[in-house]
Amino acid sequence: MSKKSMAERRQAAAGGGPRNGRPGPKSNRGGAQYRRSGKGSSGRPWGLIAAIGGVVAVFLVVIIALELTSGPAGQDTQVLSAPASVVAAVTHIPTKTLDQVGTGAINNPPQPIKVSTPKLTHNGKPEMLYIGAEYCPYCALLRWSLVGALSRFGKFSNLKIIRGSATDPAGQNIATFTFAHGVSYSSPYLAFVTREMYSNVPDAKSPSGYAPFQALSKQESQIFGTVGTPPGASGPGFPFVDYGGLSAQIGTESSTPGPTGLQGYDWQQIAGFLSKPSSAPAKMILGGVNYDTAAICQLTGNKPGAVCDTSLVKQLEKTT
């Protein structure tokens, strides 16, 4: 008799014979044997399989219902003129403070574009293209850096303030600027073109959950799709900045701590951090100003010299 566990012998014995009462064929090799049960396969746990399917279906229904009913709540959709004190703080950052921060908390700076893309121009000037969304918390953080950096090359007019998404786990109600709603920028060195693809107004019918806002041109869509997809992602993401086809910013510049580092503060408080170089918000925003300045200097041919000829900018230009 072959060696066999007691459990298996018991099981085999409990299995019984074929339904016609006659024993089935057996092998003589001494190993365990199989015998087909009387009339084809039977005993499949259809009830169990149906129960599993039912549990999964109920779970999906419940989860989808929770998702659909837990839409954005308490979203601040106001668009207000930026207070003069906030504008002054972010558009006139002392070079000494920027040098103290250096690279700050930036762990994802602009990178050289390695694929062939059009070198954007606008009205005869090299173009810096920004694509974002008003609800997006990562965009909310980046806009502070962009306003600070671009102010070194030109002037913003009619700056407006908004709050980002009230529910995004990446950062809620982040106090920030918007580049839409009549905001303009002028510079002798470059053109700054902005597209806020979605607003911060909840819209359940929109794939992002927020109302579509400014559409991309065909060329902008092509660039966004080609250059703006982070590794491991299934499509482009914002914030996205194309520095004249030379380098690009994809996603947030800082994830340490990222937008949550600005959570809970208003615009005046964040502006106040800009004079405190050791603070976490300053390290994120001013570190970004430095890297963005370096990327813009590459675009403008290192003009103006007062901004681009510093040792910090020259050092950072090597990496962007």
Next chain:
Amino acid sequence: MAPAGGGSEQVNSDEPTGRLGGAGAIWLMVLSVAGFGVATYLTTVHYANVPLACSASGLVDCSKVVTSQYSVVPGTNVPITVPGMAFFLVSLGLAIAQYLRPQRTDLRQAHFGWSVLGLLTVFYLVYVELVEIHHICIWCTAVHILILLTLFTTAWRLHPSDELLTSS
């Protein structure tokens, strides 16, 4: 005693089982290998310092999911995909064992139990994706489907149609 003639339904337990049992175990191996591959890819994406960005396409946003606070085992810095890799390795081991020992119903039961554990984890992860993060990751969804298929297959194989007799 001479072996029975043609048309016999005899199977030697030392050999891989007949068509039905072998195919099921092989299918489980395929699911396990595929799941291990996807979980490994997600683990590398987690460590690759993927830029954090908001997806322009809305609901599907892999980078947001794999870099969220829920992408690590609670209380640790270990990516949640690492236990996923372990899940599929164990599943593969159980599938191979069932292929080699098709008469062992305890292996089938163990694999079913392991798959139920996987389903409970899938429930948690899907809840987090949709209700907390409000985004899904296509690759994570692929892993969830593979676990679900493993569960259905192991449930199907709980009661094999062949019966085991002791040798005389």
